[in-house]
Amino acid sequence: MDLLSEDRLARMSPVEKVRFIIDEVKNGKILVLERGLSPEEEANLIEMTMTQIAPDEFSGIEMETYPAHETKSFLGKLFNKGPKGRLTLIGPADQLKTLKKDRDMITALVSSNR
Amino acid sequence: MGVIRSLKRNFTDLLKKLLNKKSARIGIYGPPNAGKTTLANRILRDWTGDAMGSVSNVAHETRRARRREGVTIKGNGNSLSLDIIDTPGLATKIDFHEFMEQGMSEAESKRRAKEATEGVIEAVKWLENLDGIILVMDATEDPFTQVNVTVIGNMEARGLPLLIAANKIDREDSSPSTIREAFPQHPLVAISALEGKNIDTLYEEIAKRFG
Numbered sequence: 001m002d003l004l005s006e007d008r009l010a011r012m013s014p015v016e017k018v019r020f021i022i023d024e025v026k027n028g029k030i031l032v033l034e035r036g037l038s039p040e041e042e043a044n045l046i047e048m049t050m051t052q053i054a055p056d057e058f059s060g061i062e063m064e065t066y067p068a069h070e071t072k073s074f075l076g077k078l079f080n081k082g083p084k085g086r087l088t089l090i091g092p093a094d095q096l097k098t099l100k101k102d103r104d105m106i107t108a109l110v111s112s113n114r
Numbered sequence: 115m116g117v118i119r120s121l122k123r124n125f126t127d128l129l130k131k132l133l134n135k136k137s138a139r140i141g142i143y144g145p146p147n148a149g150k151t152t153l154a155n156r157i158l159r160d161w162t163g164d165a166m167g168s169v170s171n172v173a174h175e176t177r178r179a180r181r182r183e184g185v186t187i188k189g190n191g192n193s194l195s196l197d198i199i200d201t202p203g204l205a206t207k208i209d210f211h212e213f214m215e216q217g218m219s220e221a222e223s224k225r226r227a228k229e230a231t232e233g234v235i236e237a238v239k240w241l242e243n244l245d246g247i248i249l250v251m252d253a254t255e256d257p258f259t260q261v262n263v264t265v266i267g268n269m270e271a272r273g274l275p276l277l278i279a280a281n282k283i284d285r286e287d288s289s290p291s292t293i294r295e296a297f298p299q300h301p302l303v304a305i306s307a308l309e310g311k312n313i314d315t316l317y318e319e320i321a322k323r324f325g
């Protein structure tokens with residue numbers, strides 16, 4: 001399991017981030033992202049995951065994050081500043097299972113068997 | 115990038131107002147089996163007498179986005195022309211074994227899984243080309259799914275209107291209030307797309323939010 005700081009991901013472009021996550025997860029890594037992804041990046045990650053799914057090899061990812069806090073400031077809205085990402089857990093669908101999730105807590109089961 | 119997109123949208127909105135054009139391209143989104151196509155069929159039957167597509171208890175029945183243009187709905191004394199896009203269920207994983215458990219052959223299951231992945235990609239791509247979304251959630255299920263969080267996050271980031279349809283209130287174990295508590299910042303209508311419960315309230319909200 002790797003815990004990735006906000007700074008580490010901030011040095012990557014959106015495409016690099018998504019590629020990095022997919023590669024790591026396909027290699028069996030479970031990632032905890034300190035600041036998560038932007039909503040657009042989450043959508044891109046879902047899209048790229050779909051292109052990688054192969055029967056009996058890779059069935060996709062389990063991704064869990066808390067609902068984002070909405071931008072409330074006037075300037076944030078004016079400049080279309082999206083909501084900030086929150087802690088996010090991503091792993092292979094056959095190794096990571098979310099048991100329970102609410103607004104501020106995620107309970108997950110991690111398995112080492114593939 | 116966000117500033118340019120915001121300005122472009124404001125300009126488009128202004129143009130629509132100047133031309134008094136009341137139309138919107140609306141996507142029906144949600145996880146598999148939330149009742150998206152059942153809702154699309156309900157809307158089309160009520161306003162055009164037609165239907166959008168087949169429904170099934172097996173997940174990923176809709177694997178291609180379906181589009182129906184020029185559906186005029188009325189609510190609150192307003193009339194609104196909608197282009198409705200019924201999208202395949204969004205998911206982060208698709209395992210063909212789950213289709214086999216539903217009695218499909220291995221070959222059929224693998225084909226369905228492959229088509230389902232293509233459907234998810236299509237649904238994600240449509241997010242870029244919409245004026246708003248009806249997010250259908252199964253009111254008997256946990257609302258905090260990643261799909262719901264991602265769709266809501268994308269709409270908020272784009273500043274586009276979103277209406278939550280808490281579906282399946284005909285079921286005894288449904289709890290639309292759980293969804294309302296989970297996403298209090300967005301309007302919600304509790305419905306049964308299957309039985310038509312509360313559907314007039316949904317039309318009023320659609321006319322109000324997307325008009």
